[in-house]
Amino acid sequence: MSRPAPPHPRVVVASLTGCLLGGLVYLLVLLDLAWSPTRTAVGLGYGSNFFDIQANAFLAGRLDVPEGSLGIEGFVIGGRTFMYFPPFPALLRIPVMLVTHEFDGRLTVASMALGWLVLAVMSARLLWLVRRVLRGSEVPSRREAAAAAVLLTAMTGGTVITFVAALPWVYHEVYVWSVATVVGSLYWLLRAGLEPSRRTLGWLAAFALAAVLTRTTGGFAVCGAAVLAALWWWWSEGRRRPAGRRLLVGFLAAGLLPVAASVALNEVKFGHPYLFPLQEQVWTQVNEHRREALSANGGHITGPQFLPVTADAYLSPTGLRLTPWFPWVSLPDAPPVESGGVVLDQTYRTASVPATTPMLLVFALASFPLLVLLRRRRSLRLLAPPLLGAAVVPAGILMYGYVANRYTSEFVPLLVVGSAITTWALLPRLLRGSRRRAGGVLAGLALLTAYSVLVHTATGLAAGAVTGRGDRLVQLLSAQQRVDSALGTQGPPVLRDVEDLPDDAAPDTLAAAPGCSALYLATGDRYEPWVLVEDSPTVLRVTVHRGVRTGQLVLATVIGSRTRDVVLQTRSDHQVRVVVRDGARVTAGPWYGVYPESSTTVGIGVFSDIGVTEVTSTPGGRVAVFPAQRIDEDWVIRPGRTEVRPDVTAEADRLGITVEKAPSRPTTLCPRVVSGAGAG
Numbered sequence: 001m002s003r004p005a006p007p008h009p010r011v012v013v014a015s016l017t018g019c020l021l022g023g024l025v026y027l028l029v030l031l032d033l034a035w036s037p038t039r040t041a042v043g044l045g046y047g048s049n050f051f052d053i054q055a056n057a058f059l060a061g062r063l064d065v066p067e068g069s070l071g072i073e074g075f076v077i078g079g080r081t082f083m084y085f086p087p088f089p090a091l092l093r094i095p096v097m098l099v100t101h102e103f104d105g106r107l108t109v110a111s112m113a114l115g116w117l118v119l120a121v122m123s124a125r126l127l128w129l130v131r132r133v134l135r136g137s138e139v140p141s142r143r144e145a146a147a148a149a150v151l152l153t154a155m156t157g158g159t160v161i162t163f164v165a166a167l168p169w170v171y172h173e174v175y176v177w178s179v180a181t182v183v184g185s186l187y188w189l190l191r192a193g194l195e196p197s198r199r200t201l202g203w204l205a206a207f208a209l210a211a212v213l214t215r216t217t218g219g220f221a222v223c224g225a226a227v228l229a230a231l232w233w234w235w236s237e238g239r240r241r242p243a244g245r246r247l248l249v250g251f252l253a254a255g256l257l258p259v260a261a262s263v264a265l266n267e268v269k270f271g272h273p274y275l276f277p278l279q280e281q282v283w284t285q286v287n288e289h290r291r292e293a294l295s296a297n298g299g300h301i302t303g304p305q306f307l308p309v310t311a312d313a314y315l316s317p318t319g320l321r322l323t324p325w326f327p328w329v330s331l332p333d334a335p336p337v338e339s340g341g342v343v344l345d346q347t348y349r350t351a352s353v354p355a356t357t358p359m360l361l362v363f364a365l366a367s368f369p370l371l372v373l374l375r376r377r378r379s380l381r382l383l384a385p386p387l388l389g390a391a392v393v394p395a396g397i398l399m400y401g402y403v404a405n406r407y408t409s410e411f412v413p414l415l416v417v418g419s420a421i422t423t424w425a426l427l428p429r430l431l432r433g434s435r436r437r438a439g440g441v442l443a444g445l446a447l448l449t450a451y452s453v454l455v456h457t458a459t460g461l462a463a464g465a466v467t468g469r470g471d472r473l474v475q476l477l478s479a480q481q482r483v484d485s486a487l488g489t490q491g492p493p494v495l496r497d498v499e500d501l502p503d504d505a506a507p508d509t510l511a512a513a514p515g516c517s518a519l520y521l522a523t524g525d526r527y528e529p530w531v532l533v534e535d536s537p538t539v540l541r542v543t544v545h546r547g548v549r550t551g552q553l554v555l556a557t558v559i560g561s562r563t564r565d566v567v568l569q570t571r572s573d574h575q576v577r578v579v580v581r582d583g584a585r586v587t588a589g590p591w592y593g594v595y596p597e598s599s600t601t602v603g604i605g606v607f608s609d610i611g612v613t614e615v616t617s618t619p620g621g622r623v624a625v626f627p628a629q630r631i632d633e634d635w636v637i638r639p640g641r642t643e644v645r646p647d648v649t650a651e652a653d654r655l656g657i658t659v660e661k662a663p664s665r666p667t668t669l670c671p672r673v674v675s676g677a678g679a680g
Helices: 009-030 050-059 088-099 108-135 142-157 160-165 170-194 198-212 216-236 244-270 282-286 288-296 304-315 358-374 377-392 405-431 435-468 470-487 648-655 669-679
Strands: 075-077 080-082 510-512 518-522 530-535 538-544 551-559 563-570 575-582 585-588 598-607 612-618 621-627 641-644 657-661
Touching: 009 108, 009 142, 009 160, 009 435, 050 088, 050 170, 075 244, 088 108, 088 170, 108 142, 108 160, 108 170, 108 377, 108 405, 142 358, 142 405, 142 435, 160 170, 160 405, 160 435, 170 198, 170 216, 170 377, 170 405, 198 216, 198 244, 216 244, 216 377, 216 405, 282 288, 304 405, 358 377, 358 405, 358 435, 377 405, 405 435, 435 470, 470 530, 470 669, 510 669, 518 669, 530 598, 530 669, 538 551, 538 641, 551 598, 551 648, 551 657, 563 598, 563 657, 575 612, 575 621, 585 621, 648 657
Parallel strands: none
Antiparallel strands: 075 080, 510 518, 518 530, 538 598, 538 657, 551 563, 551 641, 563 575, 575 585, 598 612, 612 621
């Protein structure tokens, strides 16, 4: 089969329309509905700088990274720290870092945008190449072009990759590039089957190498598909070609050399062809449950024992939660439940592929019998390896004892390849005939695509806001409150005057502290059941009288990662200072003078977007900053709290000062939420 002619204008218009619509959705989520091209998933940037750290290590001629730079994700081997993520996204950063380091730690959004662009281009090219295999070079009808535009919108904006875009950090960036490189590999695999040449095999090898250097399981799957395609090609026609033996060697090299490169890299880092020594990860050292999971599963967390839980989580038709409040859909009520004595490492609320992306999944599943029913030997030989390779990609997460919504990204290559096959094997027949039938088919495709786009957008924006906290979370809940109020619909449950946050609250439940001094949101996750939405700082006004004495007074206790006392120290010469005491460790602000019978203030506030508590005095300035959250013995993260000492007034009289709570910045969302719930 000769190289394709320039695409027909209908192909160009359909491809641009579908990719632009999908891209608009993806970019809106990636940029958080604003212009924020350097944003990170969390305020302090943790997890968004890992590939930058690795790239800088490469520039320094090292494979290992600075000690402690990866936090709990680091693997400490022989005193050196390694990152378990393969390095392809880090390699992409090197050209930028050769010019400037100004954007270090802030390149994730740009990388994820570039990854989506590669995915969109390769998905479009794959869609039309499959059509060429199944239907030849005939010009597509207007109806077929319209269907292709809808399918491309679904492929580029209606999958979990849109959810992934909401959190620009290493855990999600790697999946954008994994899907992009795997789909690109499968395109070039099909292209090489059609036109085996030095050029097509070179591109196949390049994409397969990028795939294994992004995510090993996906890369191994496409490399296996390449070997299968090479052997099938040789048996069916290659051995009869004059240059068949040379092309076979090139085909096999395109599949095997990337595997060899991945194995060599992993051997150097971890001494194993593909596994990581989880016992050497920092997280394993600090988390008892991880150690329990490793012990229960023979020292690793992979194997078929996890299939009943993971298959139900990722493939259940009911894996989505509908709510009466905006945006009306969310992840399921609770994380998957362990059963049959299986001990999972970690498990998070996870929406299933059938519930979120039904159209593409049905098309993907239909492609298997359709491909067999075609009874065209050459079409089967060309399309079966890419389809089987895409189908094998999710095997890694199905046998991995860790469940998370982002892992459903592993199904996206199958959705793309399978949908392309079904589209051209089945849809042209359905689109022929009456205009009414064709219009109904196209309308159905459009509605199902819109459903998937909205589901992934809504769940993604919610996950991004809950993880990022601060203004993003307040804005999301404010929009929810406004929409529900405008429509007269029921909002999420609201608990009032809560002193202790319950562990069994349903997801999206809001809890207001007494006097609306703070507002909390229930996440539904077991590792952080509540997050702080907003709070009113604690402000204490201290009046220093003429007879002030030398001494100290504990004003408040802050319960966070550790219990800390906020202490006011006084001297008889009217000098005071604020001290934060953490056991034997003391952080002191400066001494400053206070005129007799005048006042100074002490403030204790929480910055929820970066998860820290700040203690200040006026005058005097900042005294201390420390983690606001507290982590219990099971590594469950809970919001911290500030308690003003009940005996502070009596003790203050003894020192010749007066302490009283002063007005502070009030919460803005909490009163509206409580009022709306009361009216309902």
